[in-house]
Amino acid sequence: MSDTYRELNPPVRLLLGPGPSNVDPRVLRAMSAPLLGHLDPEFVKIMDESKRLLQYTFQTENYLTLPVSATGSAGMEAALCNMIEPGDTALVCVSGVFGERMCDIVERCQGKLLRVDAEWGHVVQPEEVEAVLKQNQVKVVAIVHAETSTGAHQPLGDIGRLAHEHDALFLVDTVTSLGGCPVKVDEWHLDVVYSGTQKCLSCPPGLAPITFGPRAVKALEARKTKVQSWYLDMTMVQRYWSQERFYHHTAPISMNYAFREALRLVHEEGLEARWERHQLNHRALLAGLQAMGIQPFAQEGHRLPSLNSVRIPEGVNDARVRSRLLLDFGIEIGGGLGKVKGQIWRIGLMGYNATRKTVLTFLSALEPILRSEGARFEAGAALPAAEKVYG
């Protein structure tokens, strides 16, 4: 093999897609700390601290709270495959790609699948969930809090209450919401909640934070069959993350360093301040975009602050705009997934990137590109509109 491989030298990007987001330099530096063994007393201390920090981030006292050693999608699989045994009924709320993915996983777990659909960009209605719950014995109601494919922000209160009234577990995907808008696991009585690290927590992708409440733990303990995934089997993983420290698999040490540092930054800032920061920058971004004639895609009143989905203006070439943003300005934004491909852009303002500097940089780059695409709007209007929000 005569190939030569050069030194790694990735360009610097402003990551405003649906994740990964940029991370604080402190998080990158944490990964270059020397490795410890996965049973080293010093690593165990780091695990304990990460767990406490994650409990804070999830706003929970659940002891079964830990990062799954794989990315957010594995968090989804871990949540579902630990709760669903063959023949169990799961009701999945679907309004985008990630709800669809939940359905796929439920079927792979040999669960009986029921679904309630909403139009993409809209949220699922409690009445429709209630109608299904009344007709069926459902074990798990699963829902996506922040649908990354549409930018819709799903309210959880009523659906969670209905799930519990019908003795079902309430399982929630917070991949794109945790750290960017309120996720209050205990106050909202959420039973199983998972997330990813690379969105509003601003940690590189590679771990999936997860938490199981008392009802979920009871369901786990009452299983008649083994969890079908050995790797994601929480009855075993928890023995490593508890004081027992029973070896299961080798923890990804460096990713756990990054995770602790990212959560330490969340804790330093404070969740409330972080949520407000995401809201403010979301409003400024939308104001700037609207000044260029760009309209939001997600339903009014249900728009995620962390992921801004907008309709691509008529006549504007999706691929060319995204390519010019990337190549001329080093800025990544997301295109549409699945049935909205070519129709929307997804602009993430997550964690480290939810700042005034980012918003203004992005608007300044987008404006000349859009004008060269023939989009008609008042030149120079975007920045003042955004600045007005900052006051």
Place this chain on the structure above:
Amino acid sequence: MSDTYRELNPPVRLLLGPGPSNVDPRVLRAMSAPLLGHLDPEFVKIMDESKRLLQYTFQTENYLTLPVSATGSAGMEAALCNMIEPGDTALVCVSGVFGERMCDIVERCQGKLLRVDAEWGHVVQPEEVEAVLKQNQVKVVAIVHAETSTGAHQPLGDIGRLAHEHDALFLVDTVTSLGGCPVKVDEWHLDVVYSGTQKCLSCPPGLAPITFGPRAVKALEARKTKVQSWYLDMTMVQRYWSQERFYHHTAPISMNYAFREALRLVHEEGLEARWERHQLNHRALLAGLQAMGIQPFAQEGHRLPSLNSVRIPEGVNDARVRSRLLLDFGIEIGGGLGKVKGQIWRIGLMGYNATRKTVLTFLSALEPILRSEGARFEAGAALPAAEKVYG
């Protein structure tokens, strides 16, 4: 929450356990490179290079060669759950913890399990495998090449030939051998092979290199049921790792940086030189240990160069010795797992750590500890015995 969390500051360890091993500073530095999106053209180039480097490391032309986005144990699960459908028969060769783990996973995949056992520390005999193959229609013969729990080095030639004579796929765990001793996927006709990053590749834990040969791909394509794990489903994962770049899950970007750099180091050194380096240091370590009266545990002629299992001398306190190595010298070695707990030590000389400096440092630290434990041997004999091997 009034807790305070200090800056991450892990102590420097010499990691001579069963993994993770220490890694080259270049690998740690690679992880602090700025993040790219998982569909960025620059990241795609990195994926392509990593794939070529991994093909070299596995000595294969298999196009379905990639790092699974989770640790080595997920590699085991990926290998088995992609090949085994409910009702399929798998013959698992068991001579330690990791063979046992394969059995557990086969059953979770609803496979029909047959097993051939060998005494721990010994290798599985081809005749015993043949006897089972003659009596049963077996789809997969699964075996551990380097049993991390015993230090035994399993020969693959005869068993692989028998598997193919009986139309079975040959599935091999090389978690502790890849990069430390020959693993020649194409020349040896191995159908599915997986590994971990944190052993002889000297990359932090977090990815599981895997490769599927033509027979395995055919079996994958002929499946009647979906792979039970969505996250590990190679029919989908491969679409992201092929030129199609179809989004499946967000790749762990920083871990992939580290992986490319670790493989680049393997490529720079050359596999043959690397295998020789592991052999030489293994012999020196054993010579030094034997000079202190310590005997190997694994069967003669079948000892792994990368993981040296030795019997704990009589009267010596296992936990105390390991604790003093760690606290007084910052050296980690492994204790016994499962049924050999308290009976053996496992001393890894993997990748970056397979050096003369490491061997001499370790022997120098162990000698005074063993003497204070009352072990009887000629003082000062260990280092010269090791040095003699280096010549």
